[in-house]
Amino acid sequence: MNPITNGNHQLIQTDKDQQNEQLTLEEQEEINHLLEHYPDPGGATIDALKTIQKFRGWVSDGAISALAAHMKLPLANVESVATFYNLIFRQQVGETLVHPCNGISCLLMGYRDIQTSLKQNLNIKEGETCPKTDITLISLPCLGACDKAPVMFVRQSNRSKHPETDSLYENLKPEEIAGLLKQLSTENNNKEGAEK
């Protein structure tokens, strides 16, 4: 695993640092709204973790601790949920997530070649982030579009200006991957350009 590091940014935090992290007002507001959907604050845990992830891209130890304090839940409860689900990221991921489907129908229709092409073009292994394009590769189980296999789900987030945009690429061919990745990394660069 090779998370992107921002210069000298220290990824390993001490317990004291962990407790210093706070939720932004925007995050708090969204989480408070989610709490209204459930009779017990625990119910909003997954939604709240996803909210954090939407703003920050991933869920750090510090964010879990801040979230537990805000929701008045035991830290262990929030942590146990945060480490259970495939789509809650506990380390940094890129702004573009590419998720080729490795379900049975996609496997039978050519997932392996798609995955190989993604790895070669990005020059990374499964689970890693390409530093140049900020694209992370994570294969996901059956995406429920088996009649259009092989498929790939792409989620792009722009952390300062969400929402996320999701797209599903269908009937993929390995030779289309290079062009698709180029398009995805340009979209990323354009967004960054627009922010500046």
Place this chain on the structure above:
Amino acid sequence: MMQHTGPANPLTLHLNLDAPENLASYEQAGGYQGFKAAIEQTPEAVLGTIKDSNLRGRGGAGFPTGLKWSFVPPKKDATETRYLVVNADEMEPGAFKDRWLMEGAPHQLIEGLLIGAHTISANVAYIFLRNEYSVAASRLQSALDECYEAGLLGKNILGTNLCLDIYVHTSAGRYICGEETALINSLEGKRANPRAKPPFPQVAGLWGKPTIVNNVETFFNLPSIIQYGAQWYQDLGNHKDAGTKIFGVSGRVKSPGLWELPMGTSIREIIEKHAGGMCDGYQLKGYLPGGGSTDFLLPEHLDTPMDYNEIGAAGSRMGTGTITVLDDQNCPVEAVLNLVGFFAQESCGWCTPCRDGLPSATYVLQQIEQGKGKMSDLDFLEDICELVAPGNTFCALAPGAAEPLQSGLKFFREDFEKHISEGCCPYH
């Protein structure tokens, strides 16, 4: 009062994937008539119709819906909260029907929930949706917003005593959340480990309250059952089971897709007629009749009707009714490895046979696929199937994983042996 004539395609009547009907057009096309018919009857009468219709749960297990609902105890007092939960966490490998239904007709799911809420006096419903189904999430949310505005949701719906709030809850990706008690734990904000039964969710489910969990397609059936009656619904089936079902085919067939067909339609008709048969140059080797957790069947079983009991008698399960075909150029060992590997990854880790048995099986299958297997590995894999058999595990996940493994070992034994004797995969 009851009409005995109705549409032949009640599940897809309103389906439009490019632009789903909004509230006005859904109502204009006859939508919410089932719900309006339901609230003029007592909950007992509605439950009676659902029971008489012989509707069976469309999530995979095929449990009779009316019977499931009849276990909800009478309401203690008017303020007691009761929950309805839609299991829309479609993650079964090879299943793709619920996404299609929700994206194509979001109002039909809401109508099914309204009928359910009236029947069991539920006042809160959650649609437990897969994270990746973002199109379905936004279409459902717009439909919900329209219903609130029109007084079809919220307090005193259409001037009656019925109150219902519906929330879309998007999950974060774990197959085990499809198990109803694990889903309830997940909704409560806990790790999605399954719960011991009893108590059953109908008595003590979400936050200890009576809770009904049903699949998307099950709720889709309700409006027309109430509108056109149990007898009409039963007559829709071709064989013993009632109604229609969404069947699908994926894999190397000419036209993969989904179709609404009568229950009891033969597998042959689905694969050869609706999916157009195998692509040129490919032969049918076998198929999973209803998703990754169902036993493989062979071409010799093609004339079996897609009916819960008939598929059971053939040695498999109806499951989700979405067929995955294996052709003669697919490696069956790789297919079984993919499925067992998936279940190993998705095990919640709660009970030992599943947590330890499935990764061991995955490792051995990898060895065989890479040409490093031994003949004794096949006995080991058979032992694992016994180890994770129903009764030895906490829930149905591991027994489901054993289904493609045990049937793969039985039907494609030659392929497994060839990998071992030749020391390589003959397909790659």
